[in-house]
Amino acid sequence: MRKILFVCLGNICRSPLAEGLMSEKIANLGVEDQFKIDSCGTADYHIGELPDERTRENALQNGLELKHRARQFDPSDFKRFDHILVMDSVNKMKIIGQATSEEHLQKVQLMRDFEQEISLQGVDVPDPYYGGNEGFQNVYDILDRCTENLLSYHLQAIEN
Template sequence: MEQVKILFVCLGNICRSPLAEAVFKHKIKGTALEKIVKADSCGTSNYHIGDIPDSRTIANAKKNGVEIDHYGRQLCTNDLEQFDYILAMDNSNYQNILRLAHASHHSDKVQLMRNFDPQGKGLEVPDPYYGGERGFQEVFDILDRSMDQFIAHLEEVHLSGAKA
C-alpha cells in the first residue's frame, strides 16, 4: 500500500496546525491508517521556525489526552510535491499556499480543514493566539470532530478493499 502524506497548515505553526497534526496522530494510533500515513504541520510564515508549539496549545492538548511533539517549520514549494493532502486552517493561509510557485498544478490537494467539519463545512479554524483558554479549547473541539470526518474519508479512499 502506498504511503499517504498529510500536511496541516496555519500561519505560525505554533497553535492550530501542530495541534491538528497531534490530534490526527492520536486518533489513528493503532489503526490501519497509522501504517500508511505520514503527517506533518507547518506555517506559511517564518515567525516560529524551530520553535516548540505555544505553551497554551501544549497545555490544552495535554488536558485533552493528546501529546504534541513538533518543531515549527515554514511551508515550502517542495511540500506541494511531497504531500497528498494539504489542509489549511483558514482562508488566508489557504490563499498563501496557492500563491506558491507551481501551486496551480497541485490545487486539488489543498483544502480547508473545516471542509471535514460536520458543524461548519467551509468555515475557518479560528486562531486562538490572542485569546484565552476557551479559544484553545474551541480549536481543539473543532479539530477533534473535523479529524473524525477526515479519517473516515482517508479510510474510504485509501483502505477500502484493503486488509487492515
C-alpha cells in the same frame, strides 16, 4: 500511503494540534504505516519552536502530548504531500499563491471542509493565539471533529 500536511500561520497553535490529533487517531487504529502526517506554517516567525505553551497545555488536558517543532511551508511540500489542509482562508491563499500547477491546487483544502455540519464547512478554524483558554479548547474541539472526519475520508479511499 496517504501524506497529509496541516497548515496555519506560525505552526504553533492550530496545525501542530491537528497533526497531533490525526497522528493519535491513526496510532489508535494501528494504521501508522498507511499515513505520513506533518504540519507547518506560512510564516517564519517560530521556526524550530515547540507549539505555543497554551496549545500544549490544552492538548495535555485532553490527553495529547505535542512535540512538533515549527517549520515553514516550502513549495516542495506540494510534491511531498497528497492533501494540504489549511486552517483559514488567508493562509489558504498564501499556499495557493505558491502553487505552480492544477495538480498542486487540487491538493489544497480548508480544514473545516471536513465538518459534518454543512453550515460549518469552509469556515476558518479561529486562531486562538490572542484569546483566552476557552479559545484553545474551542479549537481543540473543532480539530478533533475535523480530523476524525478526515481520517474516515482517507480510510474509505484506502479501502476502495
